Amino acid sequence: MTINSNYNNLNKSYLFSTIAKKVKEYAGANPEKKIIRLGIGDVTLPLAPAIVDAMHRAVSEMGDATTFRGYGDEQGYLFLRQALCGYYSKKSVKLHEDEIFISDGAKSDIGNILDIFSKENTVLIPDPVYPVYVDTNIMDGRDIIYMNGNEQNNFLPLPDKNISADIIYLCSPNNPTGAVYTKEQLQLWVDYALENDAVILFDSAYEVFVQDKELPTSIYQINGAKECAIEFGSLSKTAGFTGTRCGYAIVPQELKRGGVPLRELWLRRQTTKFNGVSYIVQRGAEAVFTEAGQQQISSNIGYYKQNAKHITDTLSALGIWYTGGQNSPYIWLKCPDGMSSWEFFDYLLNNANIVGTPGAGFGANGEGFFRLSAFGSCENVHEAMKMLKRSV
Amino acid sequence: MTINSNYNNLNKSYLFSTIAKKVKEYAGANPEKKIIRLGIGDVTLPLAPAIVDAMHRAVSEMGDATTFRGYGDEQGYLFLRQALCGYYSKKSVKLHEDEIFISDGAKSDIGNILDIFSKENTVLIPDPVYPVYVDTNIMDGRDIIYMNGNEQNNFLPLPDKNISADIIYLCSPNNPTGAVYTKEQLQLWVDYALENDAVILFDSAYEVFVQDKELPTSIYQINGAKECAIEFGSLSKTAGFTGTRCGYAIVPQELKRGGVPLRELWLRRQTTKFNGVSYIVQRGAEAVFTEAGQQQISSNIGYYKQNAKHITDTLSALGIWYTGGQNSPYIWLKCPDGMSSWEFFDYLLNNANIVGTPGAGFGANGEGFFRLSAFGSCENVHEAMKMLKRSV
Numbered sequence: 001m002t003i004n005s006n007y008n009n010l011n012k013s014y015l016f017s018t019i020a021k022k023v024k025e026y027a028g029a030n031p032e033k034k035i036i037r038l039g040i041g042d043v044t045l046p047l048a049p050a051i052v053d054a055m056h057r058a059v060s061e062m063g064d065a066t067t068f069r070g071y072g073d074e075q076g077y078l079f080l081r082q083a084l085c086g087y088y089s090k091k092s093v094k095l096h097e098d099e100i101f102i103s104d105g106a107k108s109d110i111g112n113i114l115d116i117f118s119k120e121n122t123v124l125i126p127d128p129v130y131p132v133y134v135d136t137n138i139m140d141g142r143d144i145i146y147m148n149g150n151e152q153n154n155f156l157p158l159p160d161k162n163i164s165a166d167i168i169y170l171c172s173p174n175n176p177t178g179a180v181y182t183k184e185q186l187q188l189w190v191d192y193a194l195e196n197d198a199v200i201l202f203d204s205a206y207e208v209f210v211q212d213k214e215l216p217t218s219i220y221q222i223n224g225a226k227e228c229a230i231e232f233g234s235l236s237k238t239a240g241f242t243g244t245r246c247g248y249a250i251v252p253q254e255l256k257r258g259g260v261p262l263r264e265l266w267l268r269r270q271t272t273k274f275n276g277v278s279y280i281v282q283r284g285a286e287a288v289f290t291e292a293g294q295q296q297i298s299s300n301i302g303y304y305k306q307n308a309k310h311i312t313d314t315l316s317a318l319g320i321w322y323t324g325g326q327n328s329p330y331i332w333l334k335c336p337d338g339m340s341s342w343e344f345f346d347y348l349l350n351n352a353n354i355v356g357t358p359g360a361g362f363g364a365n366g367e368g369f370f371r372l373s374a375f376g377s378c379e380n381v382h383e384a385m386k387m388l389k390r391s392v
Numbered sequence: 393m394t395i396n397s398n399y400n401n402l403n404k405s406y407l408f409s410t411i412a413k414k415v416k417e418y419a420g421a422n423p424e425k426k427i428i429r430l431g432i433g434d435v436t437l438p439l440a441p442a443i444v445d446a447m448h449r450a451v452s453e454m455g456d457a458t459t460f461r462g463y464g465d466e467q468g469y470l471f472l473r474q475a476l477c478g479y480y481s482k483k484s485v486k487l488h489e490d491e492i493f494i495s496d497g498a499k500s501d502i503g504n505i506l507d508i509f510s511k512e513n514t515v516l517i518p519d520p521v522y523p524v525y526v527d528t529n530i531m532d533g534r535d536i537i538y539m540n541g542n543e544q545n546n547f548l549p550l551p552d553k554n555i556s557a558d559i560i561y562l563c564s565p566n567n568p569t570g571a572v573y574t575k576e577q578l579q580l581w582v583d584y585a586l587e588n589d590a591v592i593l594f595d596s597a598y599e600v601f602v603q604d605k606e607l608p609t610s611i612y613q614i615n616g617a618k619e620c621a622i623e624f625g626s627l628s629k630t631a632g633f634t635g636t637r638c639g640y641a642i643v644p645q646e647l648k649r650g651g652v653p654l655r656e657l658w659l660r661r662q663t664t665k666f667n668g669v670s671y672i673v674q675r676g677a678e679a680v681f682t683e684a685g686q687q688q689i690s691s692n693i694g695y696y697k698q699n700a701k702h703i704t705d706t707l708s709a710l711g712i713w714y715t716g717g718q719n720s721p722y723i724w725l726k727c728p729d730g731m732s733s734w735e736f737f738d739y740l741l742n743n744a745n746i747v748g749t750p751g752a753g754f755g756a757n758g759e760g761f762f763r764l765s766a767f768g769s770c771e772n773v774h775e776a777m778k779m780l781k782r783s784v
Contacts, residue, residue, distance in 0.1 A: 003508060004507065004508050004509055047455050055451045062636065107666065132665075274499065279635045
């Protein structure tokens, strides 16, 4: 018996558990201080009434013999996949229900999708990056090439024709940087992928925060993307589902490699290793896409956007370089006075009682940068910004 | 870009989709016939009131700012893991909460657990078998050795000292055969695993159907099992959660391979590729283990057991060989008149309008056998048995 030895190559400690430990220590030593968490990207507003009502109805159905539901449809209930088709059609993206796979969240899908690809593929990952992209590939033993995001390219790296890669990770609006690719920039990526027979794994978890009408909210708004991209969506940030759990993957019918439709491989993977999402949750997710649901969540998103604006206004006033915040719930700032990411983490915790996320935790290029999230309460964000002004 | 070529080695068609196709064709040609489904193992009774109440409360909490929950605890909420510790203590099994990982179902865990093991390991799988054990290993390219279940050993194969294996699948009460290992038999398996440095993956999804007090309902009731076994539990059949989705994996602290605690590897796998189960569902699952919940689900289980008894009584009266049914919701019978599994499937569908599951779909040794499930309504089971008597 041998274990998967690739696990030995993983970094021992997960970013957020290190943060949690430091915060716990500080809180233990300073019980009188109010700590404001602008770190981990968890939402704070409750589920919208339309969602709550739909889930109450679904729970009641499950308790009644005449409306009880057992195993659901393989790819998720048709009512939800149709609702998503409707949502995408408003983005001018035409999808077929068969191309949509409902899941318990984008994190699961982004990890599990690798099952259908050979371990021999080379992976292209931006740095800084959401650690899950890296760790899941290390677990499989794939070669990883990093592409540099930095102040010069506004943390939006573009394809390099001298590099050959098979699997490409893109996240826009980006976690952690909040930067958003334009259509022209994404077109360069799609063209590169098509030329290299590569597949783009496009993480659109933050698309609902895009307010600039010119910016893309789906990779399928780009010509040729259906032949080279899988898109991962999530209701976690869109509708406050971090604790309710629902996401989806889109694998277009046109997307084939080695003559095999990837949709068929993913269907086989999911029907073998997954049994679908709770009926109750799928009904809640369906409600997100009703007129009432859309109105209610957009009011929640507006609330977080106000927070983001208050943070970016404060940073501008302080003369601190940042990206994101405009079309994203994340603000990515340059640590003042040449501080390293973890130095600024400690400084902020000790002097302003603010918890943020050190950029270095997202890769080498994150060193010297710092992520703030707009998901706190308005009061807390205002208090935090007051403290920040005083202490920087 | 190359796909995972192991997928080419999978059987093209999944057992239950073939059945669905045949049934659809028959129903299309015979619209006046009432077809009774005793095939796929899906439950039919609604969720118990205690579970429904708990989920209503949880939905309301999620809609209220003061009680809303975002991301949950890494391994699942402590309240549910503590409830499971309590459930296991009644089986005389002492677990620590850290050893329990809540998931969306045993199928996910059984598939995903393979991530932590090397592809070089040899796998020992009973035949007949739940197809997921086989397919998930084919997807990884592992060598599989089959062990024969047959009429002679009552479909309960025992270890063969001449065979060396690293990963061993056991399911008791068994799907598809309904056969249940005794403590003495499981002890032989645990001893074998310890001697071979192997790990047993123990699927206990049907443990709640065991009524014989002498039979084990957890592998951890066997001496030494904590050093060599991972147990997978499910609320699908226990509490009607096939559409609600909740299960758990138990990875004991004592279980190490190559000096590494497997619990740590699984924690790393799950925190990287999974984000937990809906809070609402976890509250429903917690209610299963309350006094009211236990009483209510045992009444449901009793209902299915009555069905199983009616099926086995009928088979006995007809002189048809079978196993299972006593401590299991599945009855595994020998097709009469030397019919093959699929011949009997067609015969039963055409002559008695009963849908069952051909044993051949579970492996070579299943040929000539057939699975019936006790999850139908009492009325349907009685009607089906009347039809069976008439047509065999």
